[in-house]
Amino acid sequence: MQNVDYIIRADYLLTMEGDLSVIKDGAVAVTGSDIIDAGIFADISKKYTSQKLLSGKNKVVFPGLINTHTHAAMVYFRGLADDLPLMEWLQNHIWPAEGKWMNEDFVNDAVELACLEMLKAGVTTYTDMYFFQDTAGKKLEKLGMRGVLGAGVIDFAFTGYAKSVDDYFINAENLITAWKASEFVFPCIAPHATYTCGTDNYKRANALSEKYKVPIHTHLAETQFEVAECQRRYGKTPVEYLENIGLLSERLSAAHCVWLTDKEIELLAMKKVGVAHCIESNLKLASGFAPVAKMLKEGVKVAFGTDGAASNNDLSILGEMSTAAKVHKAVSGDPTVLDSKTALLMATRNGAEILGLGDKIGSIKPGKKADLIIANLEQPHLMPLYDIYSHITYCLRPSDIETVMVNGKIVVENGKPSTMDEAEIMDKARIWQEKIKSS
Numbered sequence: 001m002q003n004v005d006y007i008i009r010a011d012y013l014l015t016m017e018g019d020l021s022v023i024k025d026g027a028v029a030v031t032g033s034d035i036i037d038a039g040i041f042a043d044i045s046k047k048y049t050s051q052k053l054l055s056g057k058n059k060v061v062f063p064g065l066i067n068t069h070t071h072a073a074m075v076y077f078r079g080l081a082d083d084l085p086l087m088e089w090l091q092n093h094i095w096p097a098e099g100k101w102m103n104e105d106f107v108n109d110a111v112e113l114a115c116l117e118m119l120k121a122g123v124t125t126y127t128d129m130y131f132f133q134d135t136a137g138k139k140l141e142k143l144g145m146r147g148v149l150g151a152g153v154i155d156f157a158f159t160g161y162a163k164s165v166d167d168y169f170i171n172a173e174n175l176i177t178a179w180k181a182s183e184f185v186f187p188c189i190a191p192h193a194t195y196t197c198g199t200d201n202y203k204r205a206n207a208l209s210e211k212y213k214v215p216i217h218t219h220l221a222e223t224q225f226e227v228a229e230c231q232r233r234y235g236k237t238p239v240e241y242l243e244n245i246g247l248l249s250e251r252l253s254a255a256h257c258v259w260l261t262d263k264e265i266e267l268l269a270m271k272k273v274g275v276a277h278c279i280e281s282n283l284k285l286a287s288g289f290a291p292v293a294k295m296l297k298e299g300v301k302v303a304f305g306t307d308g309a310a311s312n313n314d315l316s317i318l319g320e321m322s323t324a325a326k327v328h329k330a331v332s333g334d335p336t337v338l339d340s341k342t343a344l345l346m347a348t349r350n351g352a353e354i355l356g357l358g359d360k361i362g363s364i365k366p367g368k369k370a371d372l373i374i375a376n377l378e379q380p381h382l383m384p385l386y387d388i389y390s391h392i393t394y395c396l397r398p399s400d401i402e403t404v405m406v407n408g409k410i411v412v413e414n415g416k417p418s419t420m421d422e423a424e425i426m427d428k429a430r431i432w433q434e435k436i437k438s439s
């Protein structure tokens with residue numbers, strides 16, 4: 001018998017490996033940061049003992065959810081300006097608010113609120129595009145949550161962060177060299193979009209990504225405005241333009257990808273570009289419907305992102321799964337599209353793979369890191385239960401998530417964070433709310 005740190009037992013275990021079959025009365029053995037074994041409890045209990053047995057009736061265990069596109073610090077702009085088109089929302093509300101408030105202190109406090117919201121909702125890893133990512137990185141190490149932190153790049157200076165465009169690259173390179181050995185922080189470079197970043201900056205960002213073998217993340221083909229603007233500037237669509245300047249590769253994950261031709265979908269599949277599908281943000285900003293069913297059919301790796309809380313307005317991947325699974329059925333006129341198994345696969349293994357972390361996280365498999373969730377199924381909205389995948393995609397709520405483990409450590413226990421002071425985070429948010437409101 002081998003002694004392990006934890007044995008986690010549940011009525012239903014979804015490893016998201018192999019044929020995705022459900023393991024009834026399953027268990028996971030965890031030691032240190034690693035998953036040692038997973039299978040039926042009868043087998044696990046013959047091989048391992050542990051002082052810490054996490055178990056209970058009517059529970060489900062599945063891998064931590066992955067949010068492949070957000071701007072975490074924007075939680076402080078949640079609900080600040082709603083019901084507007086993207087460019088008006090950005091130019092008249094979000095960019096002025098960021099210009100006034102966004103600094104290191106803001107990011108430090110706001111990221112903590114975003115992490116609290118995400119961890120309690122079962123999100124164990126997120127991809128970010130923002131500024132002051134070194135500050136966010138220190139927060140993640142302290143909280144024990146994973147982030148692919150994209151150092152933002154735009155064509156104009158940003159007071160307090162980048163006095164000139166060169167500073168974006170200096171900040172990005174410093175981030176990469178500071179965090180390349182971290183278990184929690186995965187540095188990334190994030191040119192904003194084709195309408196805010198010129199060719200030189202895209203090429204410089206790509207060269208840095210290539211030099212250090214780190215991911216590159218951008219917004220792509222989000223709106224019709226973006227496509228028209230790209231056509232006007234370069235005579236090409238955003239996807240054609242990025243292909244032309246050598247950006248499309250396995251290292252690239254692109255948020256949105258709403259306005260794509262069939263040829264562009266084939267190109268994204270061929271170049272192994274990952275897509276972060278942000279359905280709720282696309283719906284709220286009336287950006288359009290990404291051709292997710294076609295992308296999946298053509299072999300494009302698609303995962304879920306929430307985008308920032310100012311355009312969603314929450315950071316729940318369970319919400320994205322449920323919305324996407326329904327909307328794409330209606331849009332395609334085909335109720336078999338984006339079934340519940342596919343939705344959970346996109347939220348876990350696909351997410352890990354498009355971030356280049358597929359060998360570490362995204363499924364419950366011996367040798368991978370122990371990032372997992374225990375949810376309580378003893379809820380009226382989860383009764384009766386015929387298909388666990390269906391319940392996770394269509395019915396499970398963030399409040400049903402009881403325990404969250406990241407890297408073998410429990411970060412949420414009985415719905416309460418164990419590495420954060422929730423009351424203090426809420427108080428700080430109220431202080432910022434009063435400041436931002438009075439401006």
Ligand SMILES: [Zn+2]
Pocket residue numbers: 069070071219255307308
């Ligand atoms: Zn975004």
